[in-house]
Amino acid sequence: MFHVSLQAVIFDMDGVLIDSEPAWQQAEYEVLTSFGLPVTRTDIVQTTGLRIDELVNFWAERFPDTPFDRQTMMHFIVSRVVEFIAQDGQPMAGAVAALQHCRAAGLKVGLATSSPLQILDAVLSKLDIGHYFDVTQSAQFLPYGKPHPEVYLQCAKQLDVAPTRCLAVEDSFNGLVAARAASMQTLVIPAPEHQGEARWAAAHIQAASLGEFTHVLQQFGK
Secondary structure (H helix, E strand, O other): OOOOOOOEEEEOOEOOOEOOHHHHHHHHHHHHHHOOOOOOHHHHHHHOOOOHHHHHHHHHHHOOOOOOOHHHHHHHHHHHHHHHHHHHOOEOOOHHHHHHHHHHOOOEEEEEEOOOHHHHHHHHHHHOOHHHOOEEEEOOOOOOOOOOOHHHHHHHHHHOOOHHHEEEEEOOHHHHHHHHHOOOEEEEOOOHHHOOOHHHHHOOEEOOOHHHHHHHHHOOOO
């Protein structure tokens, strides 16, 4: 059992609460290649968890000889992801049960995402889970997105809980870095094809899915 009095759980959104990472990767791949950038689907994984402007800047810096309008690219990617969520968005396995368990355990519940508000609102509406959260925080208007810790720190501040008393639930390495930098306890749930990677040792706990969430909270006495 962890020697931490847990008071809040802060969930990442994409890939944790909703199965949207494939949509992000598909949208990013389609838009980038339509703009003439020679990326592969494997390349796209590098930007998982980045805020949309930082994602676009990432590719602009790597392909300086292929100039493009960054605002237009951001708009196209976000619009495609919102379209996917509205049509086919599904919760990740165990996500709703995990939110319910947090409430039953008397924990405050937050959401901290690098995604813009347009996508955040689409997810809460499609999955009908907005009522579970005390605070939702997008990094859209913050100076930095993940892997910077600010979105997590702002969420904890609004929850009125010390970061060290928060458990952050992540699926990406960029998100894990942000949560660790915020001095939070961390649970990482990587995509199945990435679960064996050594980098996840940076997390306090690793799980295969949110189906293990009840067991994880038991380690904190919850």
